[in-house]
Amino acid sequence: MDRPIRVLVAKPGLDGHDRGAKLIARALRDAGMEVIYTGLRQTPEQIVAAAIQEDVDVVAMSILSGAHNHLFPKVVELMKEQEADDVLIIGGGVIPDDDIPGLKQKGIAQIFTPGTPTTVTIDFIKNNVKRK
Amino acid sequence: MKLINKMLSGDKRACARLISIVENDKLESEKIIKQIYSHTGNAHIVGITGPPGAGKSTLTDKIVKSLLKENKKIGIIAVDPTSPYSGGAILGDRIRMQDLALNPNVFIRSMGTRGYLGGLAKATRNAIKVLDAYGCDYIFIETVGVGQSEVDIVKAADTVVMVMVPGLGDDIQSIKAGIMEIGDIFVVNKSDLFGAQRTATEINMMLDLNTNEKRRPPVLMVTSTKNEGIDKLIEETKDHYTYLKESKEYDERRQKNLRIELLELVEEEIRNIVISETNKDNKMENAVKELADKKVDPFTVRDKFLNSIKK
Numbered sequence: 553m554d555r556p557i558r559v560l561v562a563k564p565g566l567d568g569h570d571r572g573a574k575l576i577a578r579a580l581r582d583a584g585m586e587v588i589y590t591g592l593r594q595t596p597e598q599i600v601a602a603a604i605q606e607d608v609d610v611v612a613m614s615i616l617s618g619a620h621n622h623l624f625p626k627v628v629e630l631m632k633e634q635e636a637d638d639v640l641i642i643g644g645g646v647i648p649d650d651d652i653p654g655l656k657q658k659g660i661a662q663i664f665t666p667g668t669p670t671t672v673t674i675d676f677i678k679n680n681v682k683r684k
Numbered sequence: 685m686k687l688i689n690k691m692l693s694g695d696k697r698a699c700a701r702l703i704s705i706v707e708n709d710k711l712e713s714e715k716i717i718k719q720i721y722s723h724t725g726n727a728h729i730v731g732i733t734g735p736p737g738a739g740k741s742t743l744t745d746k747i748v749k750s751l752l753k754e755n756k757k758i759g760i761i762a763v764d765p766t767s768p769y770s771g772g773a774i775l776g777d778r779i780r781m782q783d784l785a786l787n788p789n790v791f792i793r794s795m796g797t798r799g800y801l802g803g804l805a806k807a808t809r810n811a812i813k814v815l816d817a818y819g820c821d822y823i824f825i826e827t828v829g830v831g832q833s834e835v836d837i838v839k840a841a842d843t844v845v846m847v848m849v850p851g852l853g854d855d856i857q858s859i860k861a862g863i864m865e866i867g868d869i870f871v872v873n874k875s876d877l878f879g880a881q882r883t884a885t886e887i888n889m890m891l892d893l894n895t896n897e898k899r900r901p902p903v904l905m906v907t908s909t910k911n912e913g914i915d916k917l918i919e920e921t922k923d924h925y926t927y928l929k930e931s932k933e934y935d936e937r938r939q940k941n942l943r944i945e946l947l948e949l950v951e952e953e954i955r956n957i958v959i960s961e962t963n964k965d966n967k968m969e970n971a972v973k974e975l976a977d978k979k980v981d982p983f984t985v986r987d988k989f990l991n992s993i994k995k
Contacts, residue, residue: 554708555707555708556771556772556773556796556798577774578774580772581767581770581772581773581774582767582769582770582772583770583772584770584771584772585772586766586772586773586775586794586796587772587773587774587775588775588776588778588794589774589775589776589778589779590778590779590782590785591778591779591782594782597786598782598785598786601785601786602778602785602792604696604697604700605696605700605785605791605792605793606700606792606793606794607697607700607701607703607704634697635697636697
């Protein structure tokens with residue numbers, strides 16, 4: 553790929569801080585990606601609208617509040633409605649292991665929990681981007 | 685092309701895809717611009733420029749919100765810097781425009797500069813054309829945070845809004861050449877801060893020294909976060925456009941910019957031809973060695989290269 557991978561880093565829900573999302577955004581930047589960051593407290597609708605307008609390859613969501621089982625699949629659903637299912641969707645944050653299989657089944661390609669080295673996330677994105 | 689028809693009929697996703705193509709694929713980009721060029725030229729293109737942290741994104745957000753009440757269709761291109769080391773970028777201007785994301789009449793696109801130094805990205809000019817053809821009444825171009833000499837916006841916009849803030853230096857800064865010369869409208873943002881009046885006075889004094897100016901730019905006090913001064917700014921922006929149209933400066937400016945664009949396209953193409961030509965038989969490498977050994981001078985090599993591509 554001779555163009556940078558474009559990633560939307562998004563914070564759905566009502567989290568109070570975005571330390572982790574900023575860390576990830578910075579790591580992806582240093583890996584040569586164009587990271588669009590939209591800030592805290594986004595609705596799934598806002599995230600999808602930004603993803604469409606920015607024509608991103610990846611939507612990377614972070615959530616700490618516990619609302620992941622509702623908000624992550626909602627974004628996948630809305631992306632499908634926009635016929636944007638060629639976009640890789642990943643998630644991260646404070647997510648119990650038990651919830652991960654269900655999220656994957658609903659179309660979240662991978663979940664990265666606290667302690668994951670940023671290189672793991674970067675490699676996953678590079679290897680799984682759907683568009684050439 | 686199917687995408688173009690979809691975009692022309694107002695499809696956001698098609699518009700987004702086309703901008704990606706003009707940003708990434710030179711050959712496809714040319715095909716697209718050829719097809720949409722006749723649909724462009726209707727939008728009022730407004731440049732928002734100024735130093736980092738001056739409040740350009742917040743100001744853009746407030747202006748656009750106000751214009752939406754008039755039922756206008758609006759495009760925003762927000763440029764942020766690309767890392768010279770990794771090639772990556774953090775494009776963070778949308779953070780200040782969250783409420784606009786869902787509005788059907790607004791299209792926001794972030795762009796990394798990708799090594800381009802004039803305050804815009806290389807593909808910004810073509811992205812503007814896509815948004816123009818998409819049917820935007822206004823296109824706002826938010827430049828990267830500028831220092832003193834990033835003046836490319838003046839080649840892309842009809843109206844340049846220069847956003848300044850209090851406390852960035854004394855009156856010498858305002859009489860230096862460069863960005864202070866390109867504003868059609870000056871905004872002192874964060875004007876609730878100490879020193880705002882002084883900043884405005886310094887800009888006014890600088891502007892009063894210009895004797896050949898056809899139109900003296902206004903200096904406006906604005907506090908974006910409190911929505912103060914926004915209506916006046918919109919009024920002045922529209923007035924400037926009317927002035928351009930009525931004074932024929934509109935045509936002069938656009939033609940001047942088209943001439944620059946055309947010459948840049950020709951330069952780029954000649955450069956590409958020379959590079960591909962001189963890569964054959966190590967011509968470039970050999971010439972560089974000869975230059976280093978002082979066997980030949982650079983001007984003689986240039987002429988030799990140019991002669992070799994003449995048909």
